[in-house]
Amino acid sequence: MSPRPNTHSEIETLQAALAGVHAALWGYGVLGPRLSGEEEERGRRAYVRYRELRDHLVALLSERSVEPVAAAAGYTLPFPVSDAASARRLAAHLEAGCAGVFADLVAGATSAKLRGFAASTLRECALRHLAWGGALSAFPGLPRPPARTATTPTPDAPAR
Template sequence: MSSVRNPRTRREVLRAGALAALALPIGLGAAACGKGYADGPDPLVPLAEQAKADAAAADEAAKAAPEQAALAQQVAAARRAHATALQSEIDRQNQPKGGPGAIGQNGKGLAGLKQRLAVSRRQAADLVPGLPAYRAGLVASVAAGCAALQRTSDQLGPGEDATVDPAAAPQPPAEAGDAVQEALAAEHAAIWVYGLVTAFLPDGYQASATDSAAEHRARRDACERMLASAGVTAKPAQPAYVTPKPVTDGKSAMAVVAIAETDVATAWRGVIERTDDRGLRGFAVLALTGAARRCTRWRVAAGEHPSAPALPGTPQS
């Protein structure tokens, strides 16, 4: 434990609950927007309408089945947060509002919400590659938020976990090099955290921790391959990281792992917002979504509420 308390001094202080050595930049919203407005219908309008419809359906599900109200209410709150964030961006951009609205859904109760979340996740993720930078980050967070909600209960999912083939990692364009380095730093930290918490997790969670650590190692290897293909030297892991609170038992271990996954999600949204490369954005969406789903799993296990982050990867002020 001495390595946890006495890491190297460089970048060892936690900021805003994040792990040390993860000084992640905020999204480049203002710089990415540019001047002027697009002429076509705003593609975010259908997403916002879908989020509003999903929130209303979740409210109805909570009323119809009080024993499932807590789960339905979490969906309603998250989808309402999605609608608010999307509508704010729609109003800011001030494009024409025409275009299709929400996709019709017939399912009721949690089964209907399960269908809605799957559709909404795909609807958002499919838009990410072609959007302007800030919008791509926001919509990727909406997609990841839907995926995280699917992970709160098998009644809503559980949804699909994305895996990574390091050999298939795309070559990043020059402007994304720093963002990929920051994603690599987040992956290094997450791997270290999973190693730290192993001794504290109950036996029933060891397999999940092992699988999660393996996925982070695959993403680390992918980042290193991407940087090498661009002729950039990948930065190594720190020898130790400072956790936001001592890890003394299973619950505190789960909470720290959830923080590590939050930092990973933030780093990958940063990649999305600093590249127009469709291949790299697609890879980053999978990484962001995977981190959001793992974060939710650990928050559920730790008994934290809400268990699913509404907009995973959103930089904290």
């Protein structure tokens, strides 16, 4: 007998992904006016993509007879956004956050189709994160591992 899929976890991760997308939409609304030229267009494309993701996530939750989480009336910015440089930083921050919620959705998905959607979206977020000047990580969307310490075994030092 195969284990029953954990749909509760799937619903929670779908809701968290939707909440992250709501926050990204709000954030792109804040940073958009501070950009110009190609960056303004990149921000506009990201905003449109997040609207599509929002609509898709709402549909996925509705198919499961679950009320989709609503967007907050407003969000607290992690830092002041007053110029193009801080707008780029915010965009990278938003993309890193969304990569995290879609990484969680990859883990919480109970079907290959949903897992594929989440993985593809995670990849999109990671690429946008890099495009906005974010740092590359080995596993986008996951916390960075702790720094090695003197007691951490390495290929050059045997374990004690």
